Amino acid sequence: MPSSRPSLVQIAERVGVSPATVSRAFNRPELLSDATRERILATARQLGFRPSKVGSSLRSGSTRTLGLLLPTMSNPVFAACFEGAEERALKAGYSVMLATTGYDSRRERAAARSLLDHRVEGMILTVADPACSATLAELTASGLPFVLAYNESDRHPFVSVDNRAAAGDMVEHLVASGHRRLAMVSGPLDASDRASKRLDGVLERAARLGLPVPTHVSMPRHTAADRARLRSLLSSPRPPTALFCSNDLLAASVIAELATLGLRVPDDLSVCGFDGMAFGALMVPSLASVHQPSTEIGSQACHELLNALGGESSRSVRLPHRLCGGGTVARLPVD
């Protein structure tokens, strides 16, 4: 049981060949005679040798590692994105280094630097707002290829859905179900350009359809104040009949919140979300939502990044969203 991992040279000595030959046994096996190759591979296996990526990275100047910088794994949306990206990366022989930011810009910068220090060859990341992200500025300055995921931007390559249009489609759906008085519930807007875009989409479509202007409620944390704001919204003279939450996690927690207020969804109030996370379909009643293909956002972002690394230009991509009707939206009688 070799406590300290053997190195390529030790294998070379053991077999009686040069280090170059051992290296070739792993990287260009076809260059060696069958005999030598087998002899080397056998001893390697026997001693438990595998070539060190840190050595090879240094010499070759390529780590074959990609960085992934996402807000949190607690949101299944980003978890799926990770899995999509990981799978695509693996297929191309790349490893993935994941770091989460917890929506904290200090952590975000530190993590980005750490990834840079590890000499990842490219990065996939989601920032609060690409228009004013210090991390993004630093990244751009560094010259490292990167692709945004979920963010939309006209200055950087990204992979996302069309948040405006998607939100608009949900408004359309709500209206088709008989709703006219809507409200948008979101987290803090400066933490997510997605939420802003979705709000824009809601307001725009509502205007176009001639609805009363939807109220917007921000529920940064689940504090008493937030709950109070929600309650006061619902007890206004003409309360909304449907709550559009800017993401599914928020929608679920709003529904739970409503339950504690004695309000039944969808009987007393309709609620819908955004993301189309798998879990929403399992809720009873199932959560109405706009599905965005998170796994594919991850894999596609990775794909674009790999293209960029291959010298090709990487395009921005808006993947199709899909409306998921659900039991949380009531069909209102026309009155």
Add this chain to the structure above:
Amino acid sequence: MPSSRPSLVQIAERVGVSPATVSRAFNRPELLSDATRERILATARQLGFRPSKVGSSLRSGSTRTLGLLLPTMSNPVFAACFEGAEERALKAGYSVMLATTGYDSRRERAAARSLLDHRVEGMILTVADPACSATLAELTASGLPFVLAYNESDRHPFVSVDNRAAAGDMVEHLVASGHRRLAMVSGPLDASDRASKRLDGVLERAARLGLPVPTHVSMPRHTAADRARLRSLLSSPRPPTALFCSNDLLAASVIAELATLGLRVPDDLSVCGFDGMAFGALMVPSLASVHQPSTEIGSQACHELLNALGGESSRSVRLPHRLCGGGTVARLPVD
């Protein structure tokens, strides 16, 4: 805009000092005179230089990177575990390399090897069954320090909850709510020693409390056959009044399944899960479950691993579980 990252020597030349001095500016700043240090740091900042971890890893023989090998990020349990581990690792100045296996032992082995190749200094992993895991055998042979997460084993260090006891407690709770005819629903047992242990716990406690032997239904995939098995269980002469699912994700999908059969939870049937994932509390009605502290399992596992790296011995730890009552379990009248 420097397209190719400058190296330590280039900074050294630019500043007019030796490479050693530049290195010290970053690692042992207190050794340098204020003037030199500032001069170096300034040029470094200006040229966007940061010392390469691949260079330093090679020379120092330490990558300061930990490997994390988990089944999937789609299960919030593992996502939380990752976050716990990442945070703890970060605090100790370590980076984390995450790989998922998708419960596939081939991918598992390949991923473990990849992490080994990257020269991670230790590993945290969850395997199907530590008693017969090829990956674990290979890992042990390699001599790399590792800590199991969620698994329990008497041959390897691990961090988990006491699955047997935890499952037993849930049985206790069900009985206290008036249930006597129970059934256990799980995924394939050979994919998760946790599920086995939980089943053991259920059977044992049921026996001790003098209940009829709980039926066990395995629902590997959500195929028609699985659904049929569930239906036939429920239409047996004396059907169970409560379904204990071996994890929360499964519980949610079972509840959804029951809904399609026209069965209401908990009115027609009680259901509970295992994991205590945050989402369960948001379900309406909220999901009864046994909470295991996933984030802490991750951070604790990381902690133990760091201990091992520091030369101290790493103990196995069973963290406390906690019963989470929920609306999915009905309180039955005593008859």
Add this chain to the structure above:
DNA sequence: CGCCAGACTGCAAACGTTTTCATCGTTGCA
């Protein structure tokens, strides 16, 4: 004035690979 300690910095080797170039036989072909 001489010596020594201490502060600061440089030299050079080493870490584990990859890769270019050269070397050495062999073989095929004219």
Add this chain to the structure above:
DNA sequence: TGCAACGATGAAAACGTTTGCAGTCTGGCG
């Protein structure tokens, strides 16, 4: 038989750091 081409292998430099050792210079103290 002679020459070219080819197949197999080796020698050595390079990648970006760190670090033990040694060197220089300064100032303080006897």
